Amino acid sequence: MPAVTYSHSPSGRYGGGRIAHMVNLVHADDRYFAVLDNNYIGSNQIEWMTPEEFRRSWTGLGGGWAVILLAAPPPPSPTGAN
């Protein structure tokens, strides 16, 4: 899952202002992109946008980063033992 730069929220978060932030890009296809923001966590907080809206937010700071971790994530927190 790529982590990408994020310069503004198409849905009006952060007061609609410009920000310098990175978010998780959880979905991307020809019609929709979706980001998960650590300041708006939860499965119902996914922000959907068009590819063009994403491109504007991604590169709105003059360029964009996309960081992909090739290593496996750490193990999940232990729950429900036995």
Add this chain to the structure above:
Amino acid sequence: MYALLFPLLFGQCGPGGCAIPPGWPQWQPLVIDRTDRQPAVFDVEVVPQDGQVWFDSHAVRLLGGKGRVQTPPLEPGRRYRYRVTARWSDVERAWNLSFSPGPIPIPVVLRRDEPAPSTSGSNATPSGSSGPGTAPASKPEGQLPVVEQDGVQNFGIDRSGLNSTAERITLDGRQITRAEAAQILQAGSLADDSGKLRLTVIGTESDRRRVLDDLKGPLADIADQCLVQDYSPDHWAVAKVGFYTAGKPTIYIQAPDGKVLHRQDDYADGASGLRQAFEHVRRPDPNYRPERDRDLRGPADGLLSRLLDMLARPFRVIFSWLLTAGVIFLVIVLIMKGWLFFLFYLLVSLVPGPPPQAKTAGTNQRQPAQHRRARPSTAGARAKR
């Protein structure tokens, strides 16, 4: 140590490469805009002017040694803190700047030759250590986003690496081509392992090594079925998230959702013990009935079929009871009519008898003759009738 960072950069990088913000990734505070909140503003000045300044991990843009830092709206009366770092060519100094938000800008003068910054106003207090030399920058504490001079609320991005249109792709800081990147992304290293069991080994290097060596040797088949990772007890991935880390070593097997399926705190029984535990984890479900599996290809599983089956079920029950009652009634009638002996004889005649004994060749030759003699008598009987 296994982390391979693959930054795909769509922008210019500095001469030292494309810096990933040192504070990333970190959970940042939820930003809530409230009208009763107000930002704090710092007028920063460095002396001499060639110094660089960071508020936590955010570089401050300076022009002629002066710059302004603005925080997001903050709660009045509450104290906040930044780690302020100033770096000159030969000296780096760092301070904790404690402050409360207020309407008046707070001057912060960072002098190369003074161990503490000078501030004015009652709502800011510098403290902390400093010293000459080129000590590494302090670890960013990342408590607050910064509102920069152009109004951008910065959550930790080093914007100096985002000011060009040239594409640059790096792997662990080494620049690679787009084709190489595509090859890496399509390789097996990015296979979906989200459904695998998690086998985590926590302990000292030597304790972990014993397990890892076995997982490459006699337990390789188990390793193939799991996502194997190992950590020292103080590693952030396991230290404060609930893992027991005092084993020698501690070995966890978890379901992908985190449920602990097995844990052992030693490796005294070696590979055989771990294999036994793993096989216990993967044992078949005793409640599984293969005969109840449904083949969804057939029409029998259609909605109409299921409806008919449900409606027919009571009739099948009634029919089976009627059939049973009929058999019982027939037996009672036979008994009452005195045909019980005949019934037994009938049942016995249905039971197959012992196999015929071996006979001599002469006997076998006589058998057809007996049959041939019997047939005329039967025919004669029929003729009499």
